[in-house]
Amino acid sequence: MLARDQQSELRHTPLHALHLARGGKMVSFAGYEMPVQYSTGVLREHLHVRKSAGLFDVSHMGQIALRPKSGKIEDAARALERLVPQDILAIAPGRQRYAQFTNEAGGILDDLMVANFGDHLFLVVNAACKADDEAHLRAGLSDVCVIEPLTERALIALQGLKAESVLAKLCADVAAMKFMDSGRRRIDGVDCFVSRSGYTGEDGFEISVPAERVETLAEALLADSAVLPIGLGARDSLRLEAGLCLYGHDIDTTTTPVESALEWSIQKSRRTSGARAGGFAGADRILPQLENGASRRRVGLRPEGRTPVREGSSLFADVISPEAIGTVTSGGFGPSLNAPVAMGYLPSSHAATGSVVFAEVRGQRLPTRVGAMPFVPSTYKR
């Protein structure tokens, strides 16, 4: 429970009143007071997203416009490539791509989405990192870009099997969108930025809305009987089953994109012998790892018993050795799998799918199998 004086320092999103009205159990998250669950509860909220649709408030996340001073989008894209190992130049108008800000040591400062909006780039970054990200962008790109935090916009995510049919009632255009399409759409008469993406492993949309219009839009979506509001608790279990990283837990400044098993997100053009190889922070560490692999790797973990294995548990090669070989970075219970599920780091020698390691929980070493991610197949509309 939070003390009252602590609570008053927490920021509210424009949907705060809606959360309270819907029985949101409010907790502190990244400086915001956010609903960890509603009266439905984490388990049913999670299952509801996979079989129907759920609405998430992610307004605490940072939305930033990068506007090229020259007016040429390529200049902004080239400039951003100094800070991320992704091919930004190749993002077509109306498309978005997953990226990471890296540091000189090759570690990850934050992970983000980058969309090409034709005349500028639109970025969505993590709430806990947004102030640092803005400073990082200003320090790195101010010569080429105007960095504009879009603080007057809210962000909501509609996710799940029925997300398309629900949203299409308010905006017929969205049905034609494919996974990672992103751009301006009019929803229920409001100018929004809509992307077909999310962080649950399900098909769905993220919708950036002017803050003063978000409550009306959220209520319109929740008026559909297919939609329930979903809190951070289910957001966490959904993304864990989908094998998606939580910044500050599964990835951070000490993990490189290759150690984090995110090399799929680094295009050929930025790798050794690519058209624009390197030229980003930490390239001297990341490029060799892309060629030769890293000594450790983020893996999915499926505990063999029923005991949830949680963040911070040490991983061992067997039941007797005193030295841990790895650590669990996220873990809990996967409602769709009806089983415990986790992810963590292991030496590459133990990281192959199917290898068995032992997770220590309350003094006991529990057999845990390295499992392929996503644990629950994703349903993206490609």
Added chain:
Amino acid sequence: MTTLFTSDHEWLRIDGDVATIGVTDYAQSQLGDVVFVELPKVGRSLKKAEAAAVVESVKAASDVYAPISGEVLEVNDALTAEPALINSDAGGKAWLFKLKIADRSELDGLMDEAAYSKHTA
């Protein structure tokens, strides 16, 4: 039979020299959906305030402490197969374990139902 409560949201039903122990309805409402329960071994001798059982929701693990000292006589194996019983019937079918009361004076500090209601108000 008397029912007593702890400030950690456990209940004890006292029947002679046996105490049946569970978590309260208030506790389950705070925990959320229970997905896993770990119970003590029968025959284990618990000291008051020692971690005795673990109740886990999707999000977190919570320890259940022995409210009094005593030997574990019986555990509720039904919870292993159906942890959600704690959400549906915390005060009844979802009892956790039974203790042979070692020291009756340890019961003195516990709350009755009226005091516990005040505690959670």
